[in-house]
Amino acid sequence: MKEQFLNLSGLTDLVTYMKLCIAQHKVIIPRASFSLFPETGDENNIYIDTSTNAIYRWNDTDKKFVLLAKPPRTIAISEGTNNGEITLKVDNIASNAKVHGLTSTAFTESNKFATAAQGAKLIAQFRLLLFHLEQKMEQLKLK
Numbered sequence: 473m474k475e476q477f478l479n480l481s482g483l484t485d486l487v488t489y490m491k492l493c494i495a496q497h498k499v500i501i502p503r504a505s506f507s508l509f510p511e512t513g514d515e516n517n518i519y520i521d522t523s524t525n526a527i528y529r530w531n532d533t534d535k536k537f538v539l540l541a542k543p544p545r546t547i548a549i550s551e552g553t554n555n556g557e558i559t560l561k562v563d564n565i566a567s568n569a570k571v572h573g574l575t576s577t578a579f580t581e582s583n584k585f586a587t588a589a590q591g592a593k594l595i596a597q598f599r600l601l602l603f604h605l606e607q608k609m610e611q612l613k614l615k
Contacts, residue, residue, distance in 0.1 A: 483601065483602075483605070486527075486540065486541050486605075487605065489540070490609075493518055496516075498516050498517060499514075499517045499518070500517070500518045500519075500609070501517050501518070501519050501520070502519075502520045502522050503520070503521060504522055504523060505521055505522075505523045505524075506528075506537075509528070509537060512530075512535070513537055514530055515529070515530050515532050517529075517530065518540075519537060520609065524542060524543070525542065525543050525606060526539060526542040526543075527539075527542070527609075543602060543606075544562045544602075545563050546561075546562070546563055546564070547560070547561070547595050548560075549561075549595065552568050552571075556571055557570055557571065558571055
């Protein structure tokens with residue numbers, strides 16, 4: 473699994489990886505905290521720290537747990553560095569994203585910028601997506 477910022481494509485990669493794990497009948501092991509994980513893990517298992525909702529896998533080569541995903545602490549959206557982009561900052565990691573469907577005037581005329589309410593809506597949609605992912609993981613733990 474590659475290390476990637478958890479933007480939309482990163483989330484898609486994570487969901488794809490989780491589906492692959494389920495298809496391969498990997499065991500999902502929830503624990504109340506990271507300190508309750510076993511000393512040595514199994515590469516065929518997925519480990520979830522339920523106190524933080526962080527997802528890990530075991531790496532036999534490095535003999536350690538590798539963080540796959542965790543819920544963001546802070547999310548901010550601001551003007552991008554290039555025309556036609558916004559900057560999405562999650563836990564102080566910035567990623568530029570292209571905005572499609574707007575004319576170039578949308579980035580030069582202040583009255584055509586996205587409003588704070590639209591930015592809040594985007595954040596709410598992102599959080600809802602994370603919520604649905606967490607719910608799906610809860611369902612998988614119960615099986």
